[in-house]
Amino acid sequence: MTVLRRWWAPSHPAQLLLGLTLWSLWFVILYGGLSVACELAPPAPGQGALTAINAGLALLTLTTLGLLAWLAWRGLRAGRASVGGSRFIALTGAGLHLFSTAGVAFVGLPIVALPPCL
Amino acid sequence: MSETMRPTPEAERLHREMEAVWGTPRGWRGLFSVVNHSTLGLRFMATGLVFFLLGGVLAMLIRTQLALPDQAFMSPEIYAQVTTMHGTVMMFLFAIPMLEGLAIYLIPKMIGTRDLVCPRLTAFGYWCYLFGGIILFSSLLLEMAPDSGWFMYTPLSSSEFAPGPGSDFWLLGITFVEISALAAGVELAVSILRTRAPGMALHRMPLFAWYILAMALMIVVGFPPLILGSVLLELERAAGMPFFTVAGGGDPILWQHLFWLFGHPEVYIIFLPAAGIVSTLIPVFAGRPIVGYGWVVAAIVITGFISFGLWVHHMFTVGIPQLAQAFFSAASMLVAVPTAIQVFAWLATLWLGKPRMTLPMLWITGFLVIFVCGGLTGVMLALVPFNWQVHDTHFVVAHLHYVLVGGMFFPLLAGAYYWLPLVTGRLPSERLGRLGFWLTFLGFNLTFLIMHWTGLLGMPRRVYTYDSAMGWDLVNLISSIGGFMMAAGVAAVLLDLVLHGRFGRTAPRNPWGADTLEWSLAMPPASYNFASLPRVESRHPLWETPTLGDAIARGEGARPGAAHGRRELLGGEALTGRVRELIHLPGNSLLPLYAALCLAVVCVSLLTRLYPLSLLGLAGAGVLLLRWSWENGGHRLAAPLGHDEPEDPPLHSRTADGPGRWTMGVALLADGAFFLALLFGWFYLWTVSPEWQMPARSPLSLPLLLASGAALTLGTLWLERRVAALTRGREAGLVLALGGIAALGGLHVALLVVALLNAGLAPTATAHDATLLVGLAYLAAHGGLAALLAVLQAWRAGLGLVGARLPFEPGVVALLWRYQLGAYWILAAAMGLLPRLMGGGP
Numbered sequence: 001m002t003v004l005r006r007w008w009a010p011s012h013p014a015q016l017l018l019g020l021t022l023w024s025l026w027f028v029i030l031y032g033g034l035s036v037a038c039e040l041a042p043p044a045p046g047q048g049a050l051t052a053i054n055a056g057l058a059l060l061t062l063t064t065l066g067l068l069a070w071l072a073w074r075g076l077r078a079g080r081a082s083v084g085g086s087r088f089i090a091l092t093g094a095g096l097h098l099f100s101t102a103g104v105a106f107v108g109l110p111i112v113a114l115p116p117c118l
Numbered sequence: 119m120s121e122t123m124r125p126t127p128e129a130e131r132l133h134r135e136m137e138a139v140w141g142t143p144r145g146w147r148g149l150f151s152v153v154n155h156s157t158l159g160l161r162f163m164a165t166g167l168v169f170f171l172l173g174g175v176l177a178m179l180i181r182t183q184l185a186l187p188d189q190a191f192m193s194p195e196i197y198a199q200v201t202t203m204h205g206t207v208m209m210f211l212f213a214i215p216m217l218e219g220l221a222i223y224l225i226p227k228m229i230g231t232r233d234l235v236c237p238r239l240t241a242f243g244y245w246c247y248l249f250g251g252i253i254l255f256s257s258l259l260l261e262m263a264p265d266s267g268w269f270m271y272t273p274l275s276s277s278e279f280a281p282g283p284g285s286d287f288w289l290l291g292i293t294f295v296e297i298s299a300l301a302a303g304v305e306l307a308v309s310i311l312r313t314r315a316p317g318m319a320l321h322r323m324p325l326f327a328w329y330i331l332a333m334a335l336m337i338v339v340g341f342p343p344l345i346l347g348s349v350l351l352e353l354e355r356a357a358g359m360p361f362f363t364v365a366g367g368g369d370p371i372l373w374q375h376l377f378w379l380f381g382h383p384e385v386y387i388i389f390l391p392a393a394g395i396v397s398t399l400i401p402v403f404a405g406r407p408i409v410g411y412g413w414v415v416a417a418i419v420i421t422g423f424i425s426f427g428l429w430v431h432h433m434f435t436v437g438i439p440q441l442a443q444a445f446f447s448a449a450s451m452l453v454a455v456p457t458a459i460q461v462f463a464w465l466a467t468l469w470l471g472k473p474r475m476t477l478p479m480l481w482i483t484g485f486l487v488i489f490v491c492g493g494l495t496g497v498m499l500a501l502v503p504f505n506w507q508v509h510d511t512h513f514v515v516a517h518l519h520y521v522l523v524g525g526m527f528f529p530l531l532a533g534a535y536y537w538l539p540l541v542t543g544r545l546p547s548e549r550l551g552r553l554g555f556w557l558t559f560l561g562f563n564l565t566f567l568i569m570h571w572t573g574l575l576g577m578p579r580r581v582y583t584y585d586s587a588m589g590w591d592l593v594n595l596i597s598s599i600g601g602f603m604m605a606a607g608v609a610a611v612l613l614d615l616v617l618h619g620r621f622g623r624t625a626p627r628n629p630w631g632a633d634t635l636e637w638s639l640a641m642p643p644a645s646y647n648f649a650s651l652p653r654v655e656s657r658h659p660l661w662e663t664p665t666l667g668d669a670i671a672r673g674e675g676a677r678p679g680a681a682h683g684r685r686e687l688l689g690g691e692a693l694t695g696r697v698r699e700l701i702h703l704p705g706n707s708l709l710p711l712y713a714a715l716c717l718a719v720v721c722v723s724l725l726t727r728l729y730p731l732s733l734l735g736l737a738g739a740g741v742l743l744l745r746w747s748w749e750n751g752g753h754r755l756a757a758p759l760g761h762d763e764p765e766d767p768p769l770h771s772r773t774a775d776g777p778g779r780w781t782m783g784v785a786l787l788a789d790g791a792f793f794l795a796l797l798f799g800w801f802y803l804w805t806v807s808p809e810w811q812m813p814a815r816s817p818l819s820l821p822l823l824l825a826s827g828a829a830l831t832l833g834t835l836w837l838e839r840r841v842a843a844l845t846r847g848r849e850a851g852l853v854l855a856l857g858g859i860a861a862l863g864g865l866h867v868a869l870l871v872v873a874l875l876n877a878g879l880a881p882t883a884t885a886h887d888a889t890l891l892v893g894l895a896y897l898a899a900h901g902g903l904a905a906l907l908a909v910l911q912a913w914r915a916g917l918g919l920v921g922a923r924l925p926f927e928p929g930v931v932a933l934l935w936r937y938q939l940g941a942y943w944i945l946a947a948a949m950g951l952l953p954r955l956m957g958g959g960p
Contacts, residue, residue, distance in 0.1 A: 013320060013693050020423035027427050027449070032801075034442055039805045085694060088321035088412060095416045103424070103452050110444035117439050 010078035011086035015093030019068055019100035026064040026104060030057055038117035045118055053116040061108035065101055072097035129671040132649040132679055139680040140232070140646035142706060151706040153237035154645050155222050158244050160541070162219025165248055166212050172255065173207035176200050178605055181565075185598035187586040197582035198265035199284070203258050205268025206288065209384070210295055211251045213526055214337075217391040218243075218302040220533065221330045223541075225306060227636035228324050230315025230654055231687050232646045235777045236305040237703055238710050238746060243301035245714030246294055253721055254291030257284060264288035267580060269377050270351070272362040272370040277355050283725060285355060289348040290721045296341050297717070300788055303337030306330055308780045311692040315635070316676060318654040318695040324634050325408065328415050329394025332422040333387050338784055340383035340426070342792035346799070347376030350892070356727070359881050359888035361799070367885035369807040371436055372799055378429035379795065386425040386453075388522060390418065392529035393460055396482055399536055400464050402632045403479045404471025407658060410463040417456035417463075424453045434505045443502050450500030457493055461486070476630070477551045481532035484559045488524025492517060495570065510580075513573025516566045523562060531555075531611060538615070539629050543641040544622030550614040557607030564600025568593050627667070633658035638667035650675030651688055654695075684757060689770055689777060699770040701777055702757045704749060713742040744910065750778070751914075752924045759923060771926045774845045782930045786937045789900075793941050796896065797948060800889050811884050817877040818890070818950045826869035830901065830942055833862030834935045837908070841932050844925040852921065856912035856928070863905025863935075866942075870898050893945050900938045907931045 007014040034057065043051040075094030079087050125133065142148045142157060152158065179200050183191045192200065222240060226233055234240055257263040264284040266275035275285045310331045314323065350361040351373065360366025362373050401408045408414060430438060430446040464486070473479065495517040499505050508514060539545055572593045577584060584590050628637040637660055639647055650673045656662045663669075673679065677686055677700070685703040690696055719735035749755045751771040763769060770776030803810055837859045840852065874894045879887040911928055914920045920927050 016419055020419065024423055024427065027445070031430075031442055031445060034439070034445075036805055038439060085319045085321045089693075092412050092416050092419075095412070096419055099416070099420055099455070103449075106452060107445055107448040110441055110448065114441040114444055116441050118441075 010075045010090045010093060011082060013089055015071075015075060015089060016096060019071060019093070019097035022064060022068060022071075023100040023103050026060065027107065029060060030108070033057065033060075034116055042117040043115075045115060048115050049111070049113055051116055054111050057108070057111045057116075061104060061111060065104045065108075068097050068101040068104060072101055126672055128673060129649065132671070132673050133644060135679050135681060136646040136649055137644065139683060139705075140644075140685055142645065147708075148706070150711050151241075151708045153241045153704070153706055153710070155226055155234045155237065155240055156643060156645065156647075158240045159219045159221075159223025161244055162215050162222060162247065165244075165251065166216035166219055169207050169211035169251060169255070170216070173204055173212055174605060174608065176204035176207065178601060180204060181598040181601035183582060184584075184594045186595065187584050187588075187591050189583055192582065194582045195265065196261075198580070199258060199261070199263035201580055202264050202267055202284075202288075203255075206264070206292070207255065208522075209268060209388075210292055211247075211254070213388045213522070214299055214384070215247050215251075215295075216530065217333070217388065217526070218299065218306075220395075220530075221306055221333070221391060222302060224537070224636060225309060225327060225330055226313070227639060227643060227647050228634050229310060229313065229318060229327055230635045230648065230652050231309070231313045232648060232651075233685065233687065233703055234305050235309045235313055235687070235701065235703075236301075236781055237685075238707055239301045239305050239781075241707070242710035242714055243298040245711050246301070246717060247298035249714055249718040250291050250294030250298065250721070253294065253718065253725075254287055257287035257291075262287065269381065270373070271377075272351065272373040275351065275373075276362060276370075286352065286725055289352045289355075290724055293345055293348045294717060294721050296345055299337050299341055300785075303334040303341070304781055304784045304788065306334040307338065307784050308777055310334070312689050312777045312780055313687050313701065314690055314695045315652050315654045316688060316690060316695060316697050318690075320693055320695075321412075322654060322657050322695075324657070325397040325411065325414060326391075326394040326634070328418050329390045329397065332418045333390045333394075335784075335787075336383050336387045336390070336422055336425070338788045339791045340380050340387060342380075342788050343376045343795040344380035346792050346795045347373055347380075350376075350799070352724075353888070353892070356724070357882065359891075360883075360885050361803075361888060363885075364807070364809050366883065366888075367803065367807055367810045368888075369803055369885075371433075371806070372802055374433050374436065375429070375802065376795060376799070378432045379426075382429045382432065383425045385518075385521060386421055389525045390421060392485075392526045392533075393418075395529040395533040395536075396464060396485060397460070398634065399478055399482055399532055400467050401471070402536075402630050403474045403476060403482075404467050405474070405631070406467065406471040407633075408463060409466040409470060410459075411657065413459050414463050417459040420456040421453065424449060424456070428453060431500055431505065434502050435509050440502075447500050447502050451497055454493060454497055461490065477546070477548055477555070478532040478536040478630075480552065480555050481528050481535065484555065485524055485528035485532065488520055488528060488559075488562065491567075492520030492524050496521060508573055510578055511573035512569050512577045512579055515579050516569035516573060519562075519566045519569075523566075531558075534615070536630065537636075538618065539625035540636060540639070540641055540643070542619055542622070543625055544618050545625045545629065546614050546618040546622055550610055550617070554607050554610035554614060557610060558604050559607070561600045561602070561604030561607055565597045565604060566600075568596045568600065572597065628660065628664075633661040635659055635666075638670060640667075640671070646680075646685075648675065649673055650678035652676075688767075697767050699767045699773050699776060700764055701770045704756060707746070707749075709742055709746045709749075713739050713746065716742060744906075748910070748914075751927055752919045759918075771924055774841075774925050774929055776926050778926065779930050779933065782933045786933060789937065790941075793896070793945075796889075796893060797944070800893065800948060803885055803889060807885065811886055812953055813886070816950060816953045817879060817887075819873050819876055820950060820954070822869055822873035822876065823946050823950045826866050826873065827942055827946055829862045829866040829869065830935075830939055833859050833866065833904075833908075834932075834939045836862070837928065837932050837935050841925075841928045844922065844928060847922045849915075849922040852915045853912050856908055856915055860905050860908035860912060863901060863908055867898055867901040867905060870894060870901060874898070890949055893949050897938070897942055897945060900934070900941065904931070904935050904938050907934065 006012055037053045072094050075090050075097055079090030079094055082090055142152045142154055183189055183197060262283050264287055266280055270288055273279055310327050353359045354361050361368045362370045397414060427449040431450045434443055535546060572590055575590060577590045649671050652666060652670050652675045659666055687701040688697050689699040689701040691698055716735045716739035720732045723731035752759050757769055757771055840855050879891050881888040881891045911920055911931055
């Protein structure tokens with residue numbers, strides 16, 4: 001637990017990897033989930049983007065987006081309050097979380113417009 | 119020592135003392151046993167240069183064939199071999215090893231240390247690269263070369279359409295070479311994290327080291343999927359296991375996934391070190407620190423991650439749902455953002471500085487122009503409709519050359535001209551160098567700018583000739599003329615590199631006014647780099663203290679000399695660079711060469727289908743590698759226990775967390791990537807393959823799986839307890855305990871093998887059984903290794919080489935046990951339990 005708590009601190013180097021790791025996990029679940037869902041229960045083509053699959057993917061995307069945005073804000077706040085190496089790690093980590101947030105929003109955008117399995 | 123330095127008597131004495139410990143013996147023995155990073159880095163680069171020239175000759179053959187329509191200069195069969203080998207040689211035998219060589223040579227010098235953390239691994243990697251490259255290239259001379267394209271798509275590369283040994287040469291040779299890449303990736307990552315100069319915290323690390331750290335970790339994660347793909351395809355070709363054959367429940371598209379899971383990140387694995395060269399040179403020639411150091415670091419990390427999320431953009435035409443294509447299209451555009459951050463940081467640095475247009479900067483300028491154009495066509499290709507239009511045309515060929523030649527070759531030559539004085543102590547010819555640049559730059563653009571047009575006119579790639587009526591005559595002729603002009607440019611550069619060693623002016627110390635530590639060294643550097651180890655408190659140590667090199671040579675830094683007879687580095691904390699331990703390194707050894715030779719025997723005997731010989735070779739390599747691991751820690755050939763041991767800091771083998779533990783951790787990261795790719799293959803075939811046959815009842819016995827897992831779990835928990843006790847100084851009953859742990863490991867493997875034998879699998883009949891077999895074999899091999907290492911630990915504990923004063927090694931072995939525990943239960947759940955829960959049947 002102590003190790004996890006240390007890694008969780010905004011000034012730990014693990015924060016340089018956390019945001020993009022979350023982005024990667026989200027991306028894998030998004031693509032994998034879509035592929036499996038289309039294989040198991042493809043919706044009728046006429047439904048367009050208004051399907052349970054799209055709704056599920058959108059929910060996942062919004063949750064990930066919220067978590068990443070909060071992590072970015074947390075890193076920014078910690079970075080402003082620290083100096084030296086800790087400041088560098090916290091601010092760079094905040095930037096990476098922010099980029100990951102934008103990445104989730106940008107890559108996830110087609111969920112609202114495209115049918116899932118065509 | 120450098121001709122430009124006047125060493126003091128104290129510096130001379132230190133030099134002699136260090137050289138006696140760090141130097142390489144003369145003659146044949148020295149040639150084959152050297153483990154020094156400078157020598158091996160240069161060997162990597164020299165060998166890479168030879169392969170580059172061979173690949174370049176193949177390129178000229180291609181351009182000769184395509185210069186005019188309806189040519190019969192090459193037959194279609196030979197043309198297919200030549201194009202396949204050109205791509206393969208340039209990607210696998212030139213680009214990656216060349217950049218690894220550069221990193222192996224430079225990184226210890228830049229981060230202020232004496233060698234890489236696993237010198238024997240460096241040597242092993244080099245020999246694997248050399249032998250693998252020779253085996254692969256020999257196929258062309260035997261007219262048996264692979265001919266299915268450098269990406270070896272199935273079924274074109276499968277037995278049905280490629281019955282000869284060409285595909286086998288590719289699969290086995292490339293896997294051999296990839297061992298080398300992984301070895302370099304693991305040790306570069308650990309060296310950068312754990313052996314930086316005291317005080318060199320992460321935020322003071324040279325940007326080049328950030329780039330190489332990202333490259334190394336990307337190699338570690340990115341190469342294993344292709345190794346898995348190669349293993350599966352070779353098993354299909356040699357043993358008939360139908361992983362990629364639809365009729366047997368496989369799927370040829372699985373190969374594309376595995377290949378591009380590696381292949382797209384590889385583009386960035388090649389680009390990142392080259393961008394590291396750019397980020398190093400631009401501040402030097404602009405005369406100011408880079409603008410946005412933190413932004414560039416963030417861009418490197420972003421590129422490292424996002425580049426793994428783009429692979430499907432190579433597969434837009436295979437029939438993937440539009441929504442999934444949109445995800446990958448968006449991710450492909452997203453990766454342009456970190457690249458743009460770097461380009462803007464470079465431009466801002468030039469804008470705010472006072473740039474000097476030296477020869478290296480000329481190549482950097484060429485890079486900026488070409489790479490930005492390549493990046494823009496990359497964004498075009500990320501758009502699905504456009505991608506469909508130009509798929510498999512010369513437009514794609516032109517794009518990839520803009521990205522790879524612009525993004526790697528131009529910065530590489532900038533780096534070559536920049537660091538040449540460090541290696542040789544001499545300066546190249548400005549006039550010949552400029553001629554080489556302009557011929558290369560103009561020739562390149564003439565070839566490949568025009569080739570975009572050729573592609574837009576519809577000319578497909580990999581066709582050996584074309585009809586005049588297609589209207590592609592003029593553009594192809596121009597591309598061919600450009601190709602030969604570029605070849606002349608490369609020849610001029612080579613001539614310059616060769617001649618400068620004899621006729622070049624002697625370089626003054628730090629000739630470019632650089633800021634990084636390698637320029638504090640003698641030119642050429644001594645085998646040990648630093649006679650004493652510098653303390654670094656700034657990102658620009660030589661700009662802060664221009665005389666740092668003299669102080670280091672006089673022994674005013676840490677750990678001067680080597681009277682103790684050990685090769686020593688300082689090991690530090692990954693984040694702060696604070697000193698934690700003294701790392702003692704092994705000396706010169708023939709074991710890496712012998713182990714690589716055994717693997718070469720395995721490779722050749724698999725090619726020639728002499729399977730008993732390949733088993734013998736494998737066993738030989740195993741024994742040699744275990745012998746290698748034996749000569750560690752407190753062994754008499756490493757650092758035996760003594761009475762006057764250093765205590766502040768202690769030797770790493772007297773601690774619980776030396777670099778070997780990190781090396782094992784990073785190596786297991788690669789292993790984990792292989793495992794995840796296997797898991798992906800299992801689920802992919804299960805859900806997507808049209809003829810997949812899941813039996814109604816799982817053939818694996820659940821009680822046996824549970825019993826095997828229980829033995830493994832008990833063994834792992836026991837080992838963890840003993841490791842914890844050892845770090846607290848308790849060693850009573852250690853030999854017995856390690857023996858018991860090894861026995862549990864043996865039981866785990868035995869039960870697993872029984873489960874496998876009882877399953878009655880038919881691996882040549884269905885992809886399901888074949889995948890199950892590979893999964894169980896993977897677990898059995900790892901379980902066997904874990905048990906064997908526990909036996910060796912018990913033996914070493916009995917000999918006094920492991921104990922309370924030498925607690926290091928069991929912790930390293932425990933990592934492997936922990937990994938096996940996770941892999942076992944995940945695979946048991948995925949292959950043994952989940953099919954029972956989900957239900958079988960078609």
